[in-house]
Amino acid sequence: MEPRLTLITLGVADLDRAVAFYRDGLGWPTRYKAGEGVAFFATAGTRLALYGLEALCEDISPETRPAKGFSGITIAHNVRTKEEVAAVLGEVERAGGKIIKPAQDVFWGGHSGYFTDPDGYYWEVAWNPLMPLDEAGVMSMPK
CATH class of the missing domain: 3.10.180.10 (2,3-Dihydroxybiphenyl 1,2-Dioxygenase, domain 1)
Incomplete structure (x- = not known):
C-alpha cells in the first residue's frame, strides 16, 4: 500500500451548519450547493469532506452508532x-x-x-x- 492520505470525512449533525462554519466562517473553498449530500473542501494535499453523521454511520455498517465525546x-x-x-x-x-x-x-x-x-x-x-x-x-x- 502506498502511504497516502487523500480524504478526511467528518460525520456532521447538520450539513448546512457545518458547511457555513468551514466555508463562510473560515473561508475554505467548496463547490457545495444546498441540498447536496456531501461537501468537499479543497485544501493543500488532503481533502476534507462533510457528510451527514447518520448517513456516514449507515455507510459504514447498519450497526454503527455515533460516538460521544473525544474519539482520540x-x-x-x-x-x-x-x-x-x-x-x-x-x-x-x-x-x-x-x-x-x-x-x-x-x-x-x-x-x-x-x-x-x-x-x-x-x-x-x-x-x-x-x-x-x-x-x-x-x-x-x-x-
Missing part, C-alpha cells in the same frame, strides 16, 4: 508563523468554533492551540519550526 483523533492545521496560531484561533472563534486550548508554546518546540468545530471535532492549530510548510502549504518531513 485530532486534525491539524499547520501555519507558517508562530503569530498565525493565535490569529487563526481568533478567526475560528469568530466563526463559531470553541477554543479548547489557547495559543501557547509547547514542549516539542512549536506553538499551538486547540479548538472544536460545531460538531465537536478537535482541531490543532500549530506552528512547527521542525516541519515548515513549503510554498504550496505542504509540510516537510522532520530532518
Whole structure:
C-alpha cells in the first residue's frame, strides 16, 4: 500500500451548519450547493469532506452508532508563523468554533492551540519550526 492520505470525512449533525462554519466562517473553498449530500473542501494535499453523521454511520455498517465525546483523533492545521496560531484561533472563534486550548508554546518546540468545530471535532492549530510548510502549504518531513 502506498502511504497516502487523500480524504478526511467528518460525520456532521447538520450539513448546512457545518458547511457555513468551514466555508463562510473560515473561508475554505467548496463547490457545495444546498441540498447536496456531501461537501468537499479543497485544501493543500488532503481533502476534507462533510457528510451527514447518520448517513456516514449507515455507510459504514447498519450497526454503527455515533460516538460521544473525544474519539482520540485530532486534525491539524499547520501555519507558517508562530503569530498565525493565535490569529487563526481568533478567526475560528469568530466563526463559531470553541477554543479548547489557547495559543501557547509547547514542549516539542512549536506553538499551538486547540479548538472544536460545531460538531465537536478537535482541531490543532500549530506552528512547527521542525516541519515548515513549503510554498504550496505542504509540510516537510522532520530532518
